[in-house]
Amino acid sequence: MGIELRHLAAFVAVAESLHFRRAAERLHVAQPALSRTIAQLEARLGARLVERSTRNVRLTEAGRVLLPEARATLAAADRAVHRTRAVSEGTVGHLSVTYMDFAINGPLPAILARFRATHPDVEITLRHLWTERQREAVLAGEVDIGFLIGPFDAPGVRSVVVRRERLCVVLPAAHRLAAAERVPLGHLRDEPFVLGNLEAWAPFRRLVDDACRAVGFTPRVVQEAYNSDGIFGLVAAGLGVTVYVDGGARRYRPADVVVRPLADVGVEVATTAAWRADNRSPVLARFVEALSAD
Amino acid sequence: MGIELRHLAAFVAVAESLHFRRAAERLHVAQPALSRTIAQLEARLGARLVERSTRNVRLTEAGRVLLPEARATLAAADRAVHRTRAVSEGTVGHLSVTYMDFAINGPLPAILARFRATHPDVEITLRHLWTERQREAVLAGEVDIGFLIGPFDAPGVRSVVVRRERLCVVLPAAHRLAAAERVPLGHLRDEPFVLGNLEAWAPFRRLVDDACRAVGFTPRVVQEAYNSDGIFGLVAAGLGVTVYVDGGARRYRPADVVVRPLADVGVEVATTAAWRADNRSPVLARFVEALSAD
DNA sequence: GCAGCTCGATGCCCATGAGGCATCAATCTA
DNA sequence: TAGATTGATGCCTCATGGGCATCGAGCTGC
Incomplete structure (x- = not known):
């Protein structure tokens, strides 16, 4: 008993082509169906929209008012459909x-x-x-x-x-171990360590502690930093060495730090x-x- | 095979009440019909809109996106209907x-x-x-x-x-005929006339000419004006008399013009x-x- | 000037489908 | 655990959207 989008779509097609048969083709329905849809729309609106004879189809004033409104309604519906689909598809x-x-x-x-x-x-x-x-x-x-x-x-x-990454050691360029191809973790026993601060880096700190303890020492932390830039900066400044992840460390290559794999540590992050x-x-x-x- | 306004209306009702039975009441349909309408809308959109169990109804992300779009579409349709009706009714x-x-x-x-x-x-x-x-x-x-x-x-x-109006004569307040209750048109035979210019006032000029000719003279036009204000102004200035329509002349009553009915003219404008x-x-x-x- | 088109409207028919009622399974409450 | 309440489902009916054939009106061309 109400207006539907099919009525509006039919009206727009008729209003745009001003020709029932061609409009019907555009809508993929037969012409009689379209005639009836328009008649029904007019009846439900209580307004004549299209002045039509067998030779002439033109809009009434009401029709001219409805046309942009109908287009806007159809566009709103279209937008609703497409946005909803897009969201539901995750695009x-x-x-x-x-x-x-x-x-x-x-x-x-x-x-x-x-x-x-x-x-x-x-x-x-x-x-x-x-x-x-x-x-x-x-x-x-x-x-x-x-x-x-x-x-x-x-x-x-x-x-x-x-990603799984092995641990590596990061040394000041001038460090005595910098020449080695790979560094056994045990060789860092007496080195001063630069590490991330406990609050933010707790899981990694536990991991490093465990690895060190496995080879018999507890790292002596002389300096903490809040982020990787800080850690690498402190190492570059010669304040100590650090342990970092393999792949991540490769991004940091100022000329003054050296990254070496750990020889004897199987731990992966x-x-x-x-x-x-x-x-x-x-x-x-x-x-x-x-x-x-x- | 497409989305219709009934689908959107059903969805909005469900989204607003988050309760199928109550939403169905609001739409004046039975609850199973509403369940199916929503299911159909979801199928046609290819998107789940409402997460529902027997104890809980809530919108999905797609549903939350659709809600305002659906409301906007329904509002656009409503506006289209009302504006069209208003225009067709002439309001x-x-x-x-x-x-x-x-x-x-x-x-x-x-x-x-x-x-x-x-x-x-x-x-x-x-x-x-x-x-x-x-x-x-x-x-x-x-x-x-x-x-x-x-x-x-x-x-x-x-x-x-x-409106039908008789002719009247408009005189300067000091005019010798101003004292008369009614003025026979013939008495204006030798008066200088102020009238509207021929281009703009042709039909009225014809009418006045005919009336004068009927009593045996042709008005001697000494001054033309483009509008009524001009005519009345010139009469007030004493440049001549004029003939005007009865009712209309009554609006012009500066103290210095006098309006008198014509005694012997049956012509109506x-x-x-x-x-x-x-x-x-x-x-x-x-x-x-x-x-x-x- | 008439035959033959082309237009939109209409009659008739059928298939689709919207919506109602009864009922189900799931879930919460007393 | 019984009962109440939720949304979903099966089944049925009837309204209606849409197709085909056809009509009357009006233009075009021979």
């Missing part, structure tokens, strides 16, 4: 991502570039956060996906390892992407697909 | 009106006031035009309705007389509204109704 929408240093110095830039290439209309919010704060944020649903030091095993949380299993965001689903697609 | 629209001096000094202001009171949303364009130019404009369809000196008998033109019979403007139809309603 449009929003994704909030957090990361820590190893991720941004490692696999994350390539992942983001790849995703943005296939999903240019997804708005991505990036925020730097330490691993432990990321775990809280992911669990609380404050963030769609976090790139952190794994593993992250918690009920309702899914994760994939995006797993840069891990983690998200809530019940997060139904279609964009997240596409992002996760993209993660494992390569 | 909204446009009317172009022309008039000459006798109309605007006579019946037209009251007619316009009455019409505007009942049709406040009709936009009226008023333009001053001499009778003969109005005839052309009405015939050419440049104007919806003209108020002119009748009669106006032409094929395809309809007209009604909105018919202020006439004229429009094209094939003008389908609903506003015009309502305006014409209002003309004859009173």
